[in-house]
Amino acid sequence: MKRFFKAYKNLCLLGAYHFFFVILAYYYALHHPADSQLYWFKKEYTTHKNWLDFFNVGTDFILFINYAFAKFLQLPFWFGFLLYGAIGFVGILQFQKLAYKILGSKEIVVRNVNVLPFLFYLPNLHYWTANLGKEALCFLWISTILLKLAQQKYRSLVLWLSLICLFILRPHVFLMLFFPILVVYFVYKKWNWKFKVGISMLGLFVCFLCYYYFLILSRVNSFSWARLQHFNEYSILSFRNSGSYVPILEYTYPEKFFAFFFRPMFLDAYNIFMAVLSIENLVLLIVHLIGVYVIIRNFRSFKFLMIEKIIIGFVCIAFLLYIQRYAGLGIFVRTKVMIQPFFMIVLLNSIFKYLTLKREHTHHD
Structure with missing residues (x-):
């Protein structure tokens, strides 16, 4: 046990720190209104519906993911936080790998102190990735997408699964990430022009599809710019x-x-x-x-x-x-x-x- 802790000391410390936020998020959700109650089928919206009813683009997709655990297996509310806390923790580990890949180092030494690990202990990051919610999933998928792109593993199964899942759950977040990927690869990748044009046309179609789903999910239901501005102002107010x-x-x-x-x-x-x-x-x-x-x-x-x-x-x-x-x-x-x-x-x-x-x-x- 001592050998294991010595070999994986940093991982154990990060995991224990993250688990503290899992407990904190769970107890907060027990005593305050929270989206996590909806996601674990504790709201009226989820009654009288079967599994496939939730296989939709948008928030319903998280209910589709959770249905087997919350409805079929009838697992308790705390298990949902444990499950999503684990998902969020994997996302943080992917994020850590991404940082090491970009930096080419595991250290940033300032006055003889390695300040890089502090990046992986940000309280706000751990709280929301420890929560039963969309943030844990999105952070894992975004971290994985960026990591695989940084590693140039374009045929990675987890890369494409992450892209697909992010598109289904949060089309607008997918669009915000996918568009700069498309532009950067078009400008800087040394592909022939025919391939670039083909990829760009396909990419623009995907962007249009994301925008369409955003309008549907946000109930704008129109391509009118004036209506979109009105809706945004209403949302802010x-x-x-x-x-x-x-x-x-x-x-x-x-x-x-x-x-x-x-x-x-x-x-x-x-x-x-x-x-x-x-x-x-x-x-x-x-x-x-x-x-x-x-x-x-x-x-x-x-x-x-x-x-x-x-x-x-x-x-x-x-x-x-x-x-x-x-x-x-x-x-x-x-x-x-x-x-x-x-x-x-x-x-x-x-x-x-x-x-x-x-x-x-x-x-x-």
Whole structure:
């Protein structure tokens, strides 16, 4: 046992840390209204329906996945959190592999301290990937897609399964990820033009299909731009009665960016959870400021990997779309779990490259 713990100490510590958040998420769901109650068939919506009734694009797909466990086997509510906590943990391990792949190292040493492991212990990341919900699934699939692309394993079965499942569960998230993949590969891959045109036509069809399902699922049911804008404004104003409402329509884009990625801050905190989030957001803000400064200062000398360009495109598109519909700190911290951790890898890789170049210059001098 001691040998096992010694060999897998970091994995065991990360797993124990994640399991704490599984317990926390479960007890929160027991005493507060939560989507997880719907996903484990504890709401009226799920009554008088059979398994195949849930085989649809959108939220129903998570009910289709859970039906065997919650209905056939009648497994308890806590088992759902244990199951999704395990799924989320696998997603974090995939995310960890992606970070190591992009960085080409398992260390970023600053003043003799390896700061990279802190990326894998972000409380908000663990809380939402420990929850019985869509975030655990989406984070696993996004991490797997990006990892397999970074490894250039284009024929990987898990890559294509992840793409298909993400498309079915969250078509708009699939679109936000798939579009930058399509653009980056079209621009930078050395394929012949016939193949590029063929892939592009197929890709654009898939994008159109995603957008169509988004309109259906969001009940816009029309390609009218005016109707879509009206719906988005209605969606934003629907958050006014929530305790964490943000007047996003009145904000400039820098204010929207700050609110989405770095709030709540300490002035927003009214309980222990918000205080912990404030500390995390302050750390993230510092890393973002340093990373962006390093990128701007060394923009000409830095060469971004294709996977980094995909991540940057994914983050930009996701931010621009989500702020059109959401206006609450609660939904912000929940949504950015699928976006911000990947951008952190890009920023940390830029800082790592800068520190490496600085050490080389110092050594030569």
